Amino acid sequence: MRVKKLTLLFIAVLIVAPSTPMFAQELSTSGGAPTRESIAQRCTYAQRYLNETLKPRDLKARVDRLQAYRYIYQRLDVFAARLERNNQQGAAEFRQSLDQFAKKTEAFKKNYEQYDSTRDIAAKYENCQKRPDEFQEYVNATRIARETVAKDVADIHTLLDVSVMSQLADLHNILLQTGGNGS
């Protein structure tokens, strides 16, 4: 009998507990979209994360990627010059792809700078606790700017991995078939 009572009491606690204010607070801020109150309470954590974790990580990715893109461009530019000098097949198309690569690299650089300053505005916004809505807008703007940078990275990857690589594969096949210079 006593065990039964205790079991019933335990089940009752389980049912009632989530409706108490303490649990209600937790539910409102976990999983779903953050509330205005939770942003006001926690925006300083977000700013610390933007400044101390994300910024150095992004900076390293930006520098490494730009270095790599320029390194690849230089090597492929020399190769394109060889094709052009010897009037070989596919030289014009290859040069066109390289020009696109250079443009996309510049776009990546420019869009990263835009993203960097947008993120800095959110990270250094002083009134985030008093004006959580504005802080949320800055965070959303940062997200949009970051998506643009991510798209630039994906575009460059597609250009290199699909367009340039298939041009090289075609050229390779032609040279194998002609057994010579393919001009």
Place this chain on the structure above:
Amino acid sequence: MEEVVHQEVESPESTQLPESANRLPIWQRTTLPVALMIVILMASAIVAVAYAIYWNSADRKYDLARGGEETKNQALSVEDADAADRTSLVDAPAVKQKMEFLQSEISALSSLGKFESSDLSDQNLQLVEPDPASF
């Protein structure tokens, strides 16, 4: 009496440099400590100007090396045998080599940050309580 007169005539000359010393060019009159001081001051001025140019540069915020961080970029260590050849005819093995180079570069690029949107999720920004399921 004569000795006294002689001394009075010589004493003012002893406090001045000989006339021939004034006629020497400045680099022959400069002593070693003064020359060292001049060199140190000039070096300091060059360093100060260089640092001012660096500090005012818009690209300073992208400088990783100054922060003491090691910059090891795998994409820059991929070797390219024909890196400087701009003239010779391109043949099939040369294209094959270039394809391998590009494939290695693409692999190296994959290991770098991609600016994923999840990095700015509410969870990562800590705008919401951590998901209990993640513990």
